[in-house]
Amino acid sequence: MKQTPLTQGITLVRMMVHAGHSLGVTRIAEELEMPKSSVHRLLASLQDLGFVQKIEATKRYTLSADIFDFVHEIAWHFGRNLRLDDQLRAAAAKLDCSVYINMLGRRDTYVVCAAGGEGNTTRLGSHGRAYASSGGKVLVAQLPEKEWARYAPHNDEVPATRYTSRDPEKFFARLREARQTGFAWNRRETSKDHVSVAAVVREPFIDPPRLAVALLMRHEVFAVRDQAELENELLKLAGELERELGSR
Known part of the structure; x- marks a missing residue:
């Protein structure tokens, strides 16, 4: 399947669902085989949608309750x-x-x-x-x-x-x-x-x-x-x- 920002975003949301805990940018980049700069942009878009939130204390990311x-x-x-x-x-x-x-x-x-x-x-x-x-x-x-x-x-x-x-x-x-x-x-x-x-x-x-x-x-x-x-x-x-x- 051709990767697009939409498919990458869905893949990342699924990854967070299955992980059951917060994820760091490095782990996400490795799993998605994407540059960290691209991961940061993807996370920013998902935050704007209310699907993902950033834990400032740890700089890690997890699902937002607003996704529900x-x-x-x-x-x-x-x-x-x-x-x-x-x-x-x-x-x-x-x-x-x-x-x-x-x-x-x-x-x-x-x-x-x-x-x-x-x-x-x-x-x-x-x-x-x-x-x-x-x-x-x-x-x-x-x-x-x-x-x-x-x-x-x-x-x-x-x-x-x-x-x-x-x-x-x-x-x-x-x-x-x-x-x-x-x-x-x-x-x-x-x-x-x-x-x-x-x-x-x-x-x-x-x-x-x-x-x-x-x-x-x-x-x-x-x-x-x-x-x-x-x-x-x-x-x-x-x-x-x-x-x-x-x-x-």
Whole structure:
């Protein structure tokens, strides 16, 4: 990927998130393979944006609390634009499980809205490979088959759990099933403790679809639930959400 000030800034913010402590200019320059003069300019820009703050006593840099204003703005306005919060909360209470809205990225699926016991704020933005995600499978299934290979597992990827399959042909088979049934399952493939089932939620004027709704529960809870009932309730919920989005 070609490096630009924007990509370098994002890389630096991610570095600070993962570091968990303040960083000095020398360390940043080494990690980013940039001259110190360029690092100083990059840090100044990030300070102007309110993403980074300088600790004057140590001359080191760390994330600023003001960055959460930006994070909140994205999460709040995107969720508000979807305006599905009430429906998700009601569904989570009715079905006694967590309900997620997932979005398909380049190879991962991301949680963009959530409700229920497993739907706390730390889930927003959480993501995993599409091939191991119920939402990812059902969304990839909507794409032309020639694009499926881009989302297929690679042999060199570390599986998230011992239940995660890295067999591309098995992945393609699951996609064909999802096309026929309208839903896809994730049986402990992303987390050994959880099971989920997802269906596509279509928005007006957006094709192929980018959103899926998923019902998620712990494995021990799923063991005593009726699978067919969950599938039917999921498809009903997806239809309700589509009608809500289409009525605006």
